[in-house]
Amino acid sequence: MNRPESLPQIDHGVLRFLTCGSVDDGKSTLIGRLLHDTQSILEDTLHVISNTSRKRGLDAIDLSLLTDGLIAEREQGITIDVAYRYFSTGTRKYIIADAPGHEQYTRNMVTAASTADLAIILVDARHGVLPQTRRHSVIAHRLGIGHLVVAVNKMDLCDYAQSVFEGICSDYLDFARLAGIDDVRFVPISALKGDMIVERGDHLAWHQGPTLLEILENAPAAHTEHAEPFRFPVQYVCRPRQSDDPRLHDYRGYMGRIESGEIAVGDTVTVLPGGRTTRVVAIQQGGVSLPAAIAGQSITLLLEDDIDVSRGDMIARPEALPQVSDTIAAELCWLAEKPLDARRTYLIHHTTRDVRARLTGGMETFDLVTLHHVTTDTVRMNDIARVHFRLARPIFADRYEENRATGAFIVIDEASNDTVGAGMIL
Amino acid sequence: MTTIFGASHVLSHLDWLESEAIHILREVAGQCENPALLFSGGKDSIVLLRLAEKAFRPGRFPFPLLHIDTGHNYPEVIAFRDRRVAELGERLIVRSVEDSIARGTVVLKSPNESRNRHQSVTLLEAIEEFGFDACIGGARRDEEKARAKERIFSFRDAFGQWDPKNQRPELWNLYNARVHKGEHMRVFPISNWTELDVWQYIAREGLELPSLYFAHPRAIVRKNGVLRPVTPLTPAREGETVEIVNVRFRTIGDITCTAPVESTAATVEEIIAETATMMLSERGATRLDDQTSEAAMELRKKEGYF
Structure with missing residues (x-):
């Protein structure tokens, strides 16, 4: 069979990105807008959400309903878990990880960020840079996402004022310098009206930069930016x-x-x-x-x-081997309700290797707002902490900063079999 | 193979998806003791078989194939299933809803009702009979919104239930397939594929499909905008008008709950062109069982459905 004509001539592969923001920042509306304006929403789906919009007494279709998922979420009006959405522009396939924005859901954001190449940080133009904006940015940066896009939303509620946008950019850059974040782009948008997302719209003529979709189309995919050493963890022997x-x-x-x-x-x-x-x-x-x-x-x-x-x-390759080590220092995000128990033995799953691990030495939690480390003796759900493990067998690892695949591990509780922690080797 | 090879280090989207799926299949083989792959003869599971070949050849598959037969299948699909299994030289296990009915573990409200939902019972019985600790399936996240939130390695308790509020966090490409005895994982290697990706892959790999997927004339009745095929199991009711229409199936399942769409697409290329401009989502157009309520899939999954 011949290759079909309809396969794209230029294929820029897959870009995975993450959207961070709270319910009120218009995150669901933004995702709905991206799907809608790239013609990724099908007629029957639109029909269902327009019915629901009418039932709720709205004049226009509420695009945020597109990302409304489970019964429990609809009942409570919240998002309880990471959801994945897909759209394609013909040159690139996109996977969106939609992570809930509540403060207590750091673990969901860490999960969504772990596979993303780019993060969109949503800021409400009326409220500017909030502690939550900083928290999301720091998590995205720590999880090794190279490219952050700050989308200043609800410009329609600020008369599309350039000064509002520029004030927020300047505030964000002050914070980014402190946090060591250097690759940031800014775009003013209105998810509700559709300005500067896929279409430029009529209200933001003063913005000379690219639209949000143009930024996504041109963002480099993983593994393309610098030469990395060869790493091949053996999964299975045939x-x-x-x-x-x-x-x-x-x-x-x-x-x-x-x-x-x-x-x-x-x-x-x-x-x-x-x-x-x-x-x-x-x-x-x-x-x-x-x-x-x-x-x-x-x-x-x-x-x-x-x-x-x-x-x-x-x-x-012999000239560029990973570290062979049976002790590791790591930044650990705790994911389980039961706090980390320093007396217990856990299982670490790293590449294709499982090893038993025990904590040694002190622990410090990391404050996502002040960016300071504080000595602690408990690590609870949603905490990010610096810890040390002693391993029963060596692992072959790189620093997470240098290699996400060989620098990452998960922590498993052998009693419950649950995944309780996510670690990044320092 | 890899496009743009050498010039730029980017895998095409199909190469990326294929590679991810092979990695997932090999993790199942590496982590699970007794997995099985669900093969129905439908297009998504046909893609899974090709991915399994790419993952494990020249070796044998490290799992048997399992089909849960509702007894309400189109004969072409069963013939296709058996031919494909013979070509691959792999082992197929068939367990049927009919047997669960005979045992009394499935109780029908009416003799010809859809058996789609009852498959869950037979599947869980097969999992228990063989002690499977993982079942690989061809579900995709773009099919339905409950699926959009499901993990690639999705934990099921001893009753086969999915608890959406209590899923294991899934980070990087590090999968945790550990279960206690009696529990199992459902694993979805093509979670990140869309319907269009599946068709493009079928075209690229030249995969053979049951003839039902291509346009053919068929007797149908129109009901609420959906075409219901007229078959011995689903005869026309009084007052309904039977028409002969050119149709194709976008999904294939239990006869009583799978509807075709009007189409003249007779080749994979024509289906791709049609899918790229399609205005109805796959399940919305063709699954009579998902229309019952907006949350139908979520409720069935919680009971152990795929």
Whole structure:
């Protein structure tokens, strides 16, 4: 079968972004507007929300109803969990993580931010930069989101005044300097009226910069901005010994996804923890051999020497190995209602490796508003704290700042099997 | 393969989605002891099988295929299912709602009612019978708003229930598939795909589909803007007008609750063109069971439905 004509000629891949703001900042309306103006809302869905809007006595369609999810949420008028939405412009596919904005929901924002390449921080033009704006920005920055877009919403309620927008930009930049955030863009919008989101509209002629969608279309995707070292955590080993094909009796394929960097046939690699060095003799994907592969691809590696490799091992290049360590310092976001118990042993899941871990040394919580660390002896849900772990076996890690995939881990409570913490290696 | 390779390090959107799904399937294989993949012969599960081939060949799949048969299937779909399984040389387990009815664990209110909802009972019985700790399914978040909030690795308690307020946080690409005995995970590798992505992937990979997905003439009656196929299970009622219309199915499930849409799209390319400009969402147009109430899917999922 031929490749269809309708596949986009230019494909800028996938951009994942996160929207942060409270119910009152117009976040749901913004998402509804993006979906609506990119023609991503289908007729029957529009029909349902226009009926609901009418039932609630509204004149126009309430676009925020598009992101209204579960029964419990509708009853309480709140968002209880991260929801994912999709739209496509023909050149790029977008995945929106819609995180609730309440103060107590830091854990949801951390979850949504963990996979995002870009964050839209919503500010209400009437209220300016609030403590919550700062909290959201700091979380997005700490979670390694390279690009922040401050969207100053409800410009229609401030007569579209340029001075209001510029005042907010200046306040935000003062805070961003303190927080060490350097990649910020600003855009004045009205989600309700649709100004400067997909269309420029008539009211913000003084704004010379790009619309919100133009910013999204041009934002670099993950892994494109700087050269990263090759990291290949082994997920699964393929040994089809019982196959009818005798050529496969000695086949050993190491399956996984390239988390960063790239690899080509003939490259020298080192397998951790053993430390043996060998060469890549083949790269395969679904039975097809590739000359090379890049970050993000799920592939199978075949190595020249017969080395004992299993799930949880890491393949890297000898000249740029990750840290092999059995103690780590990390910034930990606590996600569970039950506070962190310093006496207990937890399970850490890092890349494809699970290791038991115990806390050692002191803990400091991080204040998202003052940006100060404070010594503490309890870490509760939604706290972000600096901690130290001693591990039962070493992991192969990088600093989170340098590599999100090999710098991140989750903490699992072995009694409940719940995911209770999210960690970033310092 | 990878577009723009070398020039810029960007995977095309289909390569990105494919890679993510393969990674998820391999995590199931790496973390779970006894998983199964749900295969119905529908387009989403056909995509899952191709992804499983890409994830595990030249090895065998590290899981059997499982079909929960409502007994209300189009015969073409069952024939397709069996042919595809034979080509792959993998193991298929079929468990049927009919058997649950005979056992008395499914009680019908009327003999010809939709068995879509009753699949949950048979599925949970199969999970218990084989001790599966994970079931891989082809659900997507763009299908429905309860799905939009579900995790890729979605925990089910000992009663098979989904609790939307108590889901495990899912961060980065680090999945936690740990369960106690009797509990299980539902895993959705194509969570982040839209209907258009699925069709574009079917085209790119040249995947074969049951003929029902392509435009064909069929006897239908029109009811509240939805086309109801006229079949022995769903005969025309008195006063209804039977028409022969060119239709195709966008989703395939239980005969009594899956409706076709009017279409002349006879090839995958034509379906893609139609999907790109489609004005009705997939479930809205074609699933008679989701129209019952705005929250129908959420309620069924809480009971153990896929």
